[in-house]
Amino acid sequence: MWVLTPLESVGPLRFGMSMDEAAMALPxxxxxxxFQAEPCFPEIVGIQLGLGPAEPTVYQYFDGSGRLFCVATDAVRGPQVTLEGAELAGGNxxxxxxxxxxxxxxxxxxxxxxxxxxxINDLGLVLRAxxxxxxxxxxxxxVGRDWADRCVDDWEGAIPECEWVGHVWPHPSFPQDRVWPPAGYTPTWASRWSPPF
Structure with a gap:
């Protein structure tokens, strides 16, 4: 179980650490x-960690200077992330x-x-489905403090594009099987980048 300290760290991972430091934190x-996590910014590197090729647990994202700025955990296999006693991974x-x-x-x-x-931008926290x-x-x-401004905004925030692709957060007034990009829509990055998962 990983405890989130908003804008500072999640479990053993501290925002701003290098790739080598992050690897040592999860030996x-x-x-x-x-993988390339952003279609327009090839310097944004994503690293998938896990127990095997079909069992990813954690995704780490590093900016152009090689600093950890974003972490996502798998809803099923990832470590449980808690904040204020609430379990954020794999919940309803x-x-x-x-x-x-x-x-x-x-x-x-x-x-x-x-x-x-x-x-909540002030916590550097976004919930995805x-x-x-x-x-x-x-x-x-x-995300960490330096990247939290507008982090909820999937167009202008720092969270990589690959984290926004897939199922859309469910809402009672919309079908539960909505995905982005929707069928028939061609994103601007379609000819030069493919989401890694």
Whole structure:
């Protein structure tokens, strides 16, 4: 179980650490692959860690200077991430969305990005939906202080594009199987980049 210290660290990973430091922080979790996490910024490197090729647990993202700025955990196999006693990975999206609204105002207000994902910029926290054998479950995406400004905004924030692709956060007034990009839509990056997962 990993405890989130908003904007500073999540479990053994401290935002701002180097790739070597991040690897040393998780010595029992091997690197599965590296990939380009952003279509327009090839210097943004993603590293997938896990137990095997089909069992990713953690995604780390490094900026152009090689500093860890974003971490996401798998909803099923990833370490559980807790904040204020709430478990953020593998949870019921509706319950976690309500939990965000129940947090004290001093922790920041809930906002939604253009693709409907809830989060709190002041905590560097965005909740994403991941399709699993048990339906859509929560997947926390976390950023450090230097990258938290507008992190919930999937167009202008620092979270890499690959983290926004896939299932859209469920909402009672929309179909539960919505994905981005939707069928028939061709993103501007389609001819030069493919999402890594």
């Amino acid at each position: 029992k979790t091997p690197e599965l692959r590296r 999206p509706a319950e976690l969305e309500q939990w965000l609204f129940d947090l004290p105002e001093s922790m920041g207000g809930v906002s939604y990005g253009p693709r409907g994902n809830p989060g 991941q399709n699993t054998a048990n339906g859509l479950l929560s997947r926390p995406v976390l």
